[in-house]
Amino acid sequence: MNSELLMCDATHFRVDYVINPYMDTGVQPDQLAALAEHEAIEKAHAAAGRIVSRMESARECPDMVYTANGAFVSSRRAVLGAPPAARRPEIPHFRAWLKGRGFDVLDAPYDFSGQGDALPCGGLLFAGYGQRTDRRMHGVLADVLGYEVVPLRTTGEQWYDLDLALAVIDARTVAYCPQALDAPSGQRLRALGLDLIEVDVEEASTFALNLISDGSTVTMTTGAPRLRDTLRERGLDVVELDTTELRKGGGGVRCTALTLDNQLPPRAR
Numbered sequence: 298m299n300s301e302l303l304m305c306d307a308t309h310f311r312v313d314y315v316i317n318p319y320m321d322t323g324v325q326p327d328q329l330a331a332l333a334e335h336e337a338i339e340k341a342h343a344a345a346g347r348i349v350s351r352m353e354s355a356r357e358c359p360d361m362v363y364t365a366n367g368a369f370v371s372s373r374r375a376v377l378g379a380p381p382a383a384r385r386p387e388i389p390h391f392r393a394w395l396k397g398r399g400f401d402v403l404d405a406p407y408d409f410s411g412q413g414d415a416l417p418c419g420g421l422l423f424a425g426y427g428q429r430t431d432r433r434m435h436g437v438l439a440d441v442l443g444y445e446v447v448p449l450r451t452t453g454e455q456w457y458d459l460d461l462a463l464a465v466i467d468a469r470t471v472a473y474c475p476q477a478l479d480a481p482s483g484q485r486l487r488a489l490g491l492d493l494i495e496v497d498v499e500e501a502s503t504f505a506l507n508l509i510s511d512g513s514t515v516t517m518t519t520g521a522p523r524l525r526d527t528l529r530e531r532g533l534d535v536v537e538l539d540t541t542e543l544r545k546g547g548g549g550v551r552c553t554a555l556t557l558d559n560q561l562p563p564r565a566r
Contacts, residue, residue, distance in 0.1 A: 471486070
């Protein structure tokens, strides 16, 4: 899992508008520091043995650095994101890149935050809604991609995408913030029989769950020592990276990469 990733450079990253509670047009990221953070994330992926493809950013798309929202990809099929209006100009760039590399590309018929609200876990797909993704997208994802969809509603705009509230560590292990999900969603998650790691609001609020795991190495932000230590106690290598500047736009490690190699296991096909 997460062994092939698409990243988009941070050259044009800035805060031109406000579409989440972390953004403030009066608090701009330091350009050089943001570039350094992004480069460190890419180097960490390479050091973990992950293959990273690059996509050039567009000047008119300051949030393209958050590549995960551009689509959700599985088994060489991509469902494009349908983000807030301010980010819609990004989607033609993702369409062209994915089509140019042989992916079967489909448009989303409803609002959809791409991989931000679609996190695979074996044959399951944790699908967020309540903020940026229309729940009708869950049926589309199930029909088009073949996953068993697990709907999870986040409790407020602080968790505007599911990848701020939940992280898949491996096919049986999930870390999540209980307070970030409504009661039925929490019950639905706990009923699956997975190994669940609870993360408190304090650490989740630092983008602790906006991480990338390949099942052996976890790449995550600094500032979440309890989650870090829990993962290390389970035998995982944990790489912590500063994401101070990238978080000014509302994104962290997971937001900056779109997974290209998601595959349904044979038993789920």
